[in-house]
Amino acid sequence: MAAGGEADVDVLVIGAGLAGLAAAQRLTREGFEALLLERDAEPGGRARSQEWEGCTIELGASFVTPAYHRLHRLIEDCGLEHRLAPMPNAFRTAIRRDDRWHYLDFRWPELGLVRYSGIGWREKASLARLLPYQLRLALKARFFDMASAAAVDSAPLEAVVGPAANRYFASPVAEVFCGYPPEDVSLAFGGLGARYPTRRPWIMRGGLGSLTGELARRLQVRCGVLVERVRSERHGVVAETSDGRTFRARAVVLATPAPEALGLWSQAPEETRGFLSGQSYSQGFGVFLRTREPVRRPDPRGRDLYMEIVPRGEGTEALLGVIYLNEAAPDGGLLLLDAVPRAAAASADDTELADRLESEFAALHPELGTQVTARRTLRWRTFVPSYPAGRARELAAFRARIAPGPVQLAGDYLYGPLMEAAVRAGQEAAARAAHHLRSREPAVSP
Secondary structure (H helix, E strand, C coil): CCCCCCCCEEEEEECCCHHHHHHHHHHHHCCCCEEEEECCCCCCCCCCEEEECCEEEECCCCCECCCCHHHHHHHHHCCCHHHEEECCCCCEEEEEECCEEEEEECCCHHHHCCCCCCCCHHHHHHHHHHHHHHHHHCCCCCCCCHHHHHHHCCCEHHHHHCHHHHHHHHCHHHHHHHCCCHHHCEHHHHHHHHHCCCCCCEEECCCCHHHHHHHHHCCEEEECCCEEEEEEECCEEEEEECCCCEEEEEEEEECCCHHHHHHHCCCCCHHHHHHHHCCCECCEEEEEEEECCCCCCECCCCCECCEEECCCCCCCCCEEEEEECHHHCCCCEEEEEEECHHHHHHCCCHHHHHHHHHHHHHHHCHHHCCCEEEEEEEEECCCCECCCCCHHHHHHHHHHHCCCCCEEECCHHHCCCCHHHHHHHHHHHHHHHHHHHHHCCCCCCC
């Protein structure tokens, strides 16, 4: 730590998730010294993996798609592209309605819609109401940049397509992967999802944590450091930690969820504080089950399913989804049970909720019998940023006002609920911080 007003480093990056790691990598490549401070014992944030019962389980993000261009460049930079492997059963899905399973491949939902039995013809016809909004997005939309869909951010998706088409076709994937109740999915989010379906997803052998771990290995990262306050001074910024340490830098990137950034940056302009205080996040809860034998569910064509979804009111109270992850198990099987978002938010007892999920799954599939050999719970109190109706317009207006300066924000809440969004947020924040630092450097005489 430097004495007086001298900086320890050029830029402090608070938070070593994907956004922070991407920001630090960009700054380092542009010739600046960056130091990441992470409160947890290891880097990675919501892109971490863990070895459990002989399996590599993902503790947050779980797959990569061809549209993740920035993330792919990070993977290539780290020499890990050889670890990408096609997801063997994605995204073949069974959705429960009226005590029956209805099958759909969410890689090509529009092609399978004609034969999909989960909604009737009137409900399918209601989806045509999305066409005018899709046309408005045709030239403006960018891959899951929520601000790019601001022009159609006028209502919940359910208000346009109707409750049944929304619950049993348009929004189940958003509920499973993002923790969004169907009625909270906005037209802007649904429009981007329809425009950019996931075609060819990959998993990463060894887990996505191998990427964040490799990035951290190449950067300056200090874990177990809890920053409590960031303030601007005449010659830069100061970060104060819970154990009384002080770090000085010429600029700082706050690569944290919005509520944490708000708590750290007490000097933030009023409009920034208002924006940060208005951001919300979904919650999530899952249970990994290790089984003696692979537990597989075939579709009518005999192909293994990737997941089952049980919408609210279809026979379960806590269980929302089942994801079949047998490819991650060297022997036996692996499942992930997902809780209904409201059940995850309401339950304070992990064991009780896990028992309910396992019991409801066994009721749906009594053939499981005594297959389970181990169980691991996983709770996300801050899962991914939410984008209810109106949020995309707020985001577009706020981002238009962001300028270079000594304090920069970086987080997926600035773009969308995907790893690609976190990487972009970090890289864009790094670019603004670099611009600020260069503008303050003295001119060199010829």
